Amino acid sequence: MPLTNESTNWAKSAFLSFCILMFCQMPGFSQNINKILHYGQRAPSSHNAQMWQVDTTYNSIRIRLDPTKLLNKVDPSNREAWISLGAFAENCILSASGFSLMCDIQHDSTGINLTFSKSTAAHKEKYAKWIIQRKTTRTPFKKEELSTEHQTIIKNFDVNITYYPLNSEYGKIIADNLYSSNIAQLNNSTKLQELSEWTITSRKEEKQRKDGLSPSDLGLNSFSKAFFYALFNKEKIQSHRFINIAQRNTLKQVNNCSGFIIITSARNNKEEWIKSGRLLQRLWLKLTELNIRVHPMSQSIEENYYPELKEKLNINNKEIQMIIRVGYSKPRKDCSARSDLKINNG
Numbered sequence: 001m002p003l004t005n006e007s008t009n010w011a012k013s014a015f016l017s018f019c020i021l022m023f024c025q026m027p028g029f030s031q032n033i034n035k036i037l038h039y040g041q042r043a044p045s046s047h048n049a050q051m052w053q054v055d056t057t058y059n060s061i062r063i064r065l066d067p068t069k070l071l072n073k074v075d076p077s078n079r080e081a082w083i084s085l086g087a088f089a090e091n092c093i094l095s096a097s098g099f100s101l102m103c104d105i106q107h108d109s110t111g112i113n114l115t116f117s118k119s120t121a122a123h124k125e126k127y128a129k130w131i132i133q134r135k136t137t138r139t140p141f142k143k144e145e146l147s148t149e150h151q152t153i154i155k156n157f158d159v160n161i162t163y164y165p166l167n168s169e170y171g172k173i174i175a176d177n178l179y180s181s182n183i184a185q186l187n188n189s190t191k192l193q194e195l196s197e198w199t200i201t202s203r204k205e206e207k208q209r210k211d212g213l214s215p216s217d218l219g220l221n222s223f224s225k226a227f228f229y230a231l232f233n234k235e236k237i238q239s240h241r242f243i244n245i246a247q248r249n250t251l252k253q254v255n256n257c258s259g260f261i262i263i264t265s266a267r268n269n270k271e272e273w274i275k276s277g278r279l280l281q282r283l284w285l286k287l288t289e290l291n292i293r294v295h296p297m298s299q300s301i302e303e304n305y306y307p308e309l310k311e312k313l314n315i316n317n318k319e320i321q322m323i324i325r326v327g328y329s330k331p332r333k334d335c336s337a338r339s340d341l342k343i344n345n346g
Protein backbone atom coordinates (compact mmCIF):
# COMPACT_ATOMS: atom_id res chain seq x y z
CA MET A 1 0.00 0.00 0.00
CA PRO A 2 1.52 3.38 -1.00
CA LEU A 3 2.38 5.74 1.86
CA THR A 4 0.41 8.99 1.90
CA ASN A 5 2.06 12.32 2.81
CA GLU A 6 0.07 12.34 6.05
CA SER A 7 1.27 8.94 7.20
CA THR A 8 4.91 9.75 6.29
CA ASN A 9 4.69 12.92 8.40
CA TRP A 10 3.15 10.99 11.26
CA ALA A 11 5.94 8.39 11.08
CA LYS A 12 8.57 11.14 11.02
CA SER A 13 7.19 12.92 14.05
CA ALA A 14 6.75 9.63 15.96
CA PHE A 15 10.40 8.78 15.18
CA LEU A 16 11.51 12.25 16.31
CA SER A 17 9.56 11.97 19.59
CA PHE A 18 11.09 8.53 20.15
CA CYS A 19 14.60 9.95 19.62
CA ILE A 20 13.96 12.84 22.03
CA LEU A 21 12.61 10.42 24.63
CA MET A 22 15.62 8.11 24.24
CA PHE A 23 17.99 11.09 24.43
CA CYS A 24 16.40 12.38 27.63
CA GLN A 25 16.36 8.93 29.19
CA MET A 26 20.04 8.40 28.52
CA PRO A 27 21.79 7.35 31.73
CA GLY A 28 23.43 10.80 32.01
CA PHE A 29 20.06 12.49 32.43
CA SER A 30 18.80 10.27 35.25
CA GLN A 31 22.22 10.21 36.93
CA ASN A 32 22.01 13.99 37.05
CA ILE A 33 18.61 13.75 38.74
CA ASN A 34 20.22 11.61 41.46
CA LYS A 35 23.02 14.14 41.93
CA ILE A 36 20.52 17.00 42.02
CA LEU A 37 18.58 15.15 44.75
CA HIS A 38 21.78 14.77 46.75
CA TYR A 39 22.18 18.56 46.73
CA GLY A 40 18.46 19.08 47.39
CA GLN A 41 18.69 17.02 50.54
CA ARG A 42 21.40 19.24 52.02
CA ALA A 43 18.69 21.88 52.55
CA PRO A 44 17.96 23.10 56.09
CA SER A 45 14.79 21.91 57.84
CA SER A 46 13.36 22.78 61.26
CA HIS A 47 14.65 20.37 63.97
CA ASN A 48 16.50 18.69 61.05
CA ALA A 49 13.30 16.67 60.59
CA GLN A 50 13.83 16.43 56.79
CA MET A 51 10.08 16.36 56.27
CA TRP A 52 10.36 15.73 52.54
CA GLN A 53 9.84 12.83 50.16
CA VAL A 54 10.14 12.83 46.37
CA ASP A 55 8.64 11.23 43.27
CA THR A 56 10.95 11.18 40.28
CA THR A 57 10.79 10.50 36.55
CA TYR A 58 13.73 10.65 34.14
CA ASN A 59 13.42 14.47 33.94
CA SER A 60 11.33 15.60 36.91
CA ILE A 61 11.24 15.75 40.69
CA ARG A 62 8.09 16.22 42.73
CA ILE A 63 8.77 17.25 46.35
CA ARG A 64 6.05 16.44 48.91
CA LEU A 65 5.64 16.61 52.67
CA ASP A 66 6.41 13.42 54.58
CA PRO A 67 3.45 13.21 57.01
CA THR A 68 5.49 11.07 59.46
CA LYS A 69 8.01 13.87 60.00
CA LEU A 70 5.88 16.95 60.60
CA LEU A 71 6.34 19.09 63.71
CA ASN A 72 2.71 19.31 64.78
CA LYS A 73 3.43 21.18 68.03
CA VAL A 74 5.77 24.00 66.97
CA ASP A 75 4.61 24.16 63.34
CA PRO A 76 0.90 23.20 63.27
CA SER A 77 0.18 24.95 59.95
CA ASN A 78 3.27 23.35 58.27
CA ARG A 79 4.59 26.83 57.48
CA GLU A 80 8.17 25.87 58.35
CA ALA A 81 7.78 22.51 56.62
CA TRP A 82 6.93 24.27 53.32
CA ILE A 83 9.81 26.73 53.85
CA SER A 84 12.09 23.69 54.20
CA LEU A 85 10.66 22.15 50.99
CA GLY A 86 11.19 25.50 49.23
CA ALA A 87 14.87 25.41 50.31
CA PHE A 88 15.12 21.81 49.00
CA ALA A 89 13.66 22.92 45.64
CA GLU A 90 16.07 25.86 45.39
CA ASN A 91 19.08 23.60 45.97
CA CYS A 92 17.82 21.34 43.15
CA ILE A 93 17.32 24.28 40.77
CA LEU A 94 20.69 25.88 41.50
CA SER A 95 22.66 22.64 41.36
CA ALA A 96 20.95 21.64 38.07
CA SER A 97 22.55 24.63 36.35
CA GLY A 98 25.91 22.94 37.03
CA PHE A 99 24.76 20.01 34.84
CA SER A 100 23.57 22.38 32.08
CA LEU A 101 19.94 21.75 32.96
CA MET A 102 17.20 24.37 33.14
CA CYS A 103 14.32 23.94 35.53
CA ASP A 104 10.66 24.86 35.39
CA ILE A 105 9.06 25.11 38.85
CA GLN A 106 5.33 24.81 39.60
CA HIS A 107 3.43 23.92 42.74
CA ASP A 108 -0.02 22.62 43.59
CA SER A 109 -1.79 21.95 46.88
CA THR A 110 0.32 18.88 47.72
CA GLY A 111 3.74 19.39 46.20
CA ILE A 112 6.41 21.25 44.25
CA ASN A 113 7.09 20.07 40.69
CA LEU A 114 10.49 20.57 39.09
CA THR A 115 10.84 19.72 35.41
CA PHE A 116 14.32 19.73 33.91
CA SER A 117 15.38 20.21 30.32
CA LYS A 118 18.73 20.56 28.59
CA SER A 119 20.13 24.08 28.53
CA THR A 120 22.41 25.19 25.72
CA ALA A 121 24.09 27.77 27.98
CA ALA A 122 27.36 26.66 29.55
CA HIS A 123 27.25 26.89 33.34
CA LYS A 124 29.87 26.44 35.94
CA GLU A 125 29.08 24.29 38.96
CA LYS A 126 29.35 27.35 41.20
CA TYR A 127 26.59 26.54 43.69
CA ALA A 128 27.55 22.95 44.61
CA LYS A 129 30.44 24.06 46.85
CA TRP A 130 28.28 26.46 48.87
CA ILE A 131 25.37 24.00 49.11
CA ILE A 132 27.72 21.45 50.71
CA GLN A 133 29.39 24.02 52.99
CA ARG A 134 26.17 25.70 54.20
CA LYS A 135 25.28 24.89 57.80
CA THR A 136 23.59 26.15 60.94
CA THR A 137 26.00 27.45 63.60
CA ARG A 138 24.56 27.77 67.12
CA THR A 139 27.67 28.83 69.05
CA PRO A 140 27.96 32.50 70.14
CA PHE A 141 29.39 34.72 67.36
CA LYS A 142 31.74 37.72 67.66
CA LYS A 143 29.98 40.79 68.96
CA GLU A 144 31.16 42.72 65.94
CA GLU A 145 29.33 44.73 63.26
CA LEU A 146 29.02 43.21 59.80
CA SER A 147 31.37 45.00 57.42
CA THR A 148 29.83 47.82 55.36
CA GLU A 149 30.46 45.76 52.22
CA HIS A 150 28.57 42.78 53.65
CA GLN A 151 25.70 44.97 54.87
CA THR A 152 25.36 46.46 51.36
CA ILE A 153 25.26 42.99 49.75
CA ILE A 154 22.50 41.91 52.18
CA LYS A 155 20.56 45.17 51.72
CA ASN A 156 20.55 44.79 47.94
CA PHE A 157 19.81 41.06 47.96
CA ASP A 158 16.00 41.18 47.88
CA VAL A 159 13.18 43.54 48.91
CA ASN A 160 11.92 40.94 51.40
CA ILE A 161 15.19 40.91 53.34
CA THR A 162 16.15 43.37 56.10
CA TYR A 163 19.23 43.39 58.32
CA TYR A 164 18.97 44.77 61.88
CA PRO A 165 22.32 45.31 63.66
CA LEU A 166 22.28 44.07 67.27
CA ASN A 167 23.35 47.49 68.55
CA SER A 168 20.38 49.24 66.89
CA GLU A 169 17.01 49.90 68.57
CA TYR A 170 15.28 47.27 66.38
CA GLY A 171 18.13 44.78 66.88
CA LYS A 172 17.61 44.96 70.66
CA ILE A 173 13.85 44.50 70.21
CA ILE A 174 14.46 41.31 68.19
CA ALA A 175 17.01 39.97 70.72
CA ASP A 176 14.58 40.55 73.64
CA ASN A 177 11.64 39.06 71.77
CA LEU A 178 13.65 35.96 70.79
CA TYR A 179 14.76 35.43 74.39
CA SER A 180 11.23 35.80 75.83
CA SER A 181 9.66 33.55 73.19
CA ASN A 182 12.36 30.93 73.72
CA ILE A 183 11.61 30.86 77.44
CA ALA A 184 7.89 30.54 76.70
CA GLN A 185 8.55 27.60 74.36
CA LEU A 186 10.91 25.86 76.78
CA ASN A 187 8.18 26.04 79.41
CA ASN A 188 5.55 24.52 77.13
CA SER A 189 5.62 20.81 77.99
CA THR A 190 4.13 19.50 74.70
CA LYS A 191 6.54 21.55 72.56
CA LEU A 192 9.45 20.51 74.78
CA GLN A 193 8.41 16.89 74.44
CA GLU A 194 8.40 17.25 70.65
CA LEU A 195 11.90 18.80 70.83
CA SER A 196 13.09 15.88 72.99
CA GLU A 197 11.88 13.42 70.32
CA TRP A 198 14.03 15.21 67.74
CA THR A 199 17.08 15.58 70.03
CA ILE A 200 19.67 12.80 69.94
CA THR A 201 20.49 11.74 73.49
CA SER A 202 22.81 8.72 73.14
CA ARG A 203 25.64 7.44 70.94
CA LYS A 204 23.43 4.50 69.94
CA GLU A 205 20.69 6.84 68.73
CA GLU A 206 23.30 8.95 66.91
CA LYS A 207 24.44 5.86 64.97
CA GLN A 208 20.91 4.67 64.22
CA ARG A 209 19.18 7.79 62.99
CA LYS A 210 20.32 10.32 60.46
CA ASP A 211 17.90 13.11 61.28
CA GLY A 212 17.20 15.28 64.35
CA LEU A 213 19.60 17.40 66.37
CA SER A 214 22.83 15.89 67.69
CA PRO A 215 24.88 17.50 70.50
CA SER A 216 27.37 18.81 67.92
CA ASP A 217 24.48 20.34 65.95
CA LEU A 218 23.59 22.15 69.18
CA GLY A 219 27.11 23.60 69.32
CA LEU A 220 28.69 21.23 71.89
CA ASN A 221 32.32 20.11 71.49
CA SER A 222 33.28 16.44 71.96
CA PHE A 223 34.05 16.99 75.68
CA SER A 224 30.65 18.60 76.41
CA LYS A 225 28.97 16.00 74.21
CA ALA A 226 30.10 13.21 76.59
CA PHE A 227 28.56 15.15 79.52
CA PHE A 228 25.38 15.77 77.54
CA TYR A 229 24.93 12.04 76.85
CA ALA A 230 25.68 11.23 80.49
CA LEU A 231 23.24 13.81 81.88
CA PHE A 232 20.28 13.76 79.51
CA ASN A 233 17.83 11.28 78.05
CA LYS A 234 14.46 11.99 76.40
CA GLU A 235 12.78 12.48 79.77
CA LYS A 236 15.50 14.62 81.29
CA ILE A 237 15.37 17.02 78.33
CA GLN A 238 12.10 18.08 79.88
CA SER A 239 13.73 18.76 83.29
CA HIS A 240 14.42 22.13 84.94
CA ARG A 241 18.14 21.50 84.56
CA PHE A 242 17.87 21.29 80.75
CA ILE A 243 15.51 24.29 80.60
CA ASN A 244 17.94 26.41 82.65
CA ILE A 245 20.93 25.47 80.47
CA ALA A 246 18.92 26.14 77.28
CA GLN A 247 17.77 29.53 78.61
CA ARG A 248 21.33 30.58 79.44
CA ASN A 249 22.49 29.48 75.97
CA THR A 250 19.74 31.45 74.26
CA LEU A 251 20.72 34.57 76.19
CA LYS A 252 24.35 34.13 75.06
CA GLN A 253 23.28 33.51 71.47
CA VAL A 254 21.05 36.56 71.07
CA ASN A 255 23.60 38.86 72.71
CA ASN A 256 26.60 37.56 70.79
CA CYS A 257 26.17 38.20 67.10
CA SER A 258 26.34 41.05 64.59
CA GLY A 259 22.59 41.23 64.24
CA PHE A 260 19.50 39.60 62.73
CA ILE A 261 18.15 39.20 59.21
CA ILE A 262 14.39 39.04 58.77
CA ILE A 263 12.72 37.53 55.71
CA THR A 264 9.20 38.81 55.12
CA SER A 265 6.37 38.10 52.69
CA ALA A 266 3.17 39.91 51.76
CA ARG A 267 0.89 37.10 52.92
CA ASN A 268 0.89 33.88 54.87
CA ASN A 269 0.12 31.03 52.46
CA LYS A 270 1.80 28.01 50.90
CA GLU A 271 2.99 29.89 47.84
CA GLU A 272 4.71 32.54 50.00
CA TRP A 273 6.21 29.88 52.28
CA ILE A 274 7.79 28.08 49.30
CA LYS A 275 9.06 31.41 47.91
CA SER A 276 10.50 32.34 51.33
CA GLY A 277 12.25 28.96 51.57
CA ARG A 278 13.80 29.52 48.15
CA LEU A 279 14.90 33.01 49.14
CA LEU A 280 16.25 31.77 52.49
CA GLN A 281 18.39 29.23 50.67
CA ARG A 282 19.76 31.69 48.09
CA LEU A 283 20.62 34.15 50.86
CA TRP A 284 22.18 31.46 53.08
CA LEU A 285 24.44 30.30 50.21
CA LYS A 286 25.56 33.90 49.66
CA LEU A 287 26.26 34.32 53.40
CA THR A 288 28.22 31.03 53.36
CA GLU A 289 30.33 32.41 50.50
CA LEU A 290 30.94 35.60 52.56
CA ASN A 291 31.95 33.56 55.65
CA ILE A 292 29.00 34.92 57.64
CA ARG A 293 27.59 32.36 60.10
CA VAL A 294 23.86 31.71 60.20
CA HIS A 295 21.48 30.55 62.94
CA PRO A 296 17.71 30.58 62.28
CA MET A 297 15.68 31.38 65.42
CA SER A 298 11.97 30.82 64.90
CA GLN A 299 10.44 31.00 68.38
CA SER A 300 9.30 34.63 67.97
CA ILE A 301 7.19 33.52 64.99
CA GLU A 302 5.98 30.31 66.65
CA GLU A 303 4.88 31.87 69.95
CA ASN A 304 2.39 34.57 71.00
CA TYR A 305 5.20 37.13 70.89
CA TYR A 306 4.77 37.41 67.10
CA PRO A 307 2.19 40.27 66.91
CA GLU A 308 4.23 42.31 69.42
CA LEU A 309 7.38 41.88 67.32
CA LYS A 310 5.67 43.00 64.11
CA GLU A 311 4.17 46.00 65.89
CA LYS A 312 7.47 47.08 67.44
CA LEU A 313 9.39 46.63 64.16
CA ASN A 314 6.71 48.64 62.37
CA ILE A 315 5.96 45.89 59.86
CA ASN A 316 2.29 45.24 60.57
CA ASN A 317 1.50 45.01 56.85
CA LYS A 318 3.89 42.07 56.31
CA GLU A 319 4.39 38.54 57.61
CA ILE A 320 7.72 37.45 59.07
CA GLN A 321 8.78 34.09 57.63
CA MET A 322 12.32 33.72 59.03
CA ILE A 323 14.52 35.35 61.66
CA ILE A 324 18.20 34.51 61.41
CA ARG A 325 21.01 35.41 63.78
CA VAL A 326 24.15 36.30 61.80
CA GLY A 327 27.76 37.12 62.56
CA TYR A 328 31.37 36.12 62.30
CA SER A 329 32.96 33.17 64.08
CA LYS A 330 35.25 30.21 63.45
CA PRO A 331 33.76 27.80 60.91
CA ARG A 332 31.90 24.77 62.22
CA LYS A 333 33.89 21.69 61.13
CA ASP A 334 31.23 18.98 61.01
CA CYS A 335 27.81 19.06 59.41
CA SER A 336 24.38 17.71 60.32
CA ALA A 337 23.34 14.22 59.22
CA ARG A 338 20.87 13.32 56.45
CA SER A 339 18.69 10.20 56.22
CA ASP A 340 18.28 8.16 53.05
CA LEU A 341 15.86 10.06 50.86
CA LYS A 342 12.39 8.52 50.40
CA ILE A 343 12.15 8.24 46.59
CA ASN A 344 9.29 6.85 44.50
CA ASN A 345 10.47 6.28 40.93
CA GLY A 346 7.79 6.88 38.31
Ligand SMILES: Cc1cc2nc3c(=O)[nH]c(=O)nc-3n(C[C@H](O)[C@H](O)[C@H](O)COP(=O)(O)O)c2cc1C
Nearest residue numbers: 044045046047048080083135136296297298299336
Ligand atom coordinates in the same frame (compact mmCIF):
# COMPACT_ATOMS: atom_id res chain seq x y z
C1 LIG B 1 12.09 26.86 58.58
C2 LIG B 1 13.27 26.63 59.49
C3 LIG B 1 13.20 27.01 60.82
C4 LIG B 1 14.30 26.80 61.67
N1 LIG B 1 14.23 27.22 62.97
C5 LIG B 1 15.29 27.02 63.80
C6 LIG B 1 15.25 27.45 65.15
O1 LIG B 1 14.26 28.02 65.62
N2 LIG B 1 16.32 27.23 65.94
C7 LIG B 1 17.45 26.59 65.46
O2 LIG B 1 18.39 26.42 66.23
N3 LIG B 1 17.52 26.17 64.18
C8 LIG B 1 16.48 26.37 63.34
N4 LIG B 1 16.54 25.96 62.02
C9 LIG B 1 17.78 25.31 61.53
C10 LIG B 1 17.61 23.80 61.46
O3 LIG B 1 17.53 23.24 62.75
C11 LIG B 1 18.76 23.20 60.65
O4 LIG B 1 18.60 23.62 59.32
C12 LIG B 1 18.82 21.69 60.70
O5 LIG B 1 19.15 21.25 61.99
C13 LIG B 1 19.81 21.11 59.70
O6 LIG B 1 21.10 21.61 59.96
P1 LIG B 1 21.94 22.42 58.88
O7 LIG B 1 21.23 23.70 58.61
O8 LIG B 1 23.28 22.64 59.54
O9 LIG B 1 22.04 21.58 57.65
C14 LIG B 1 15.47 26.17 61.17
C15 LIG B 1 15.52 25.80 59.81
C16 LIG B 1 14.44 26.02 58.98
C17 LIG B 1 14.50 25.61 57.53
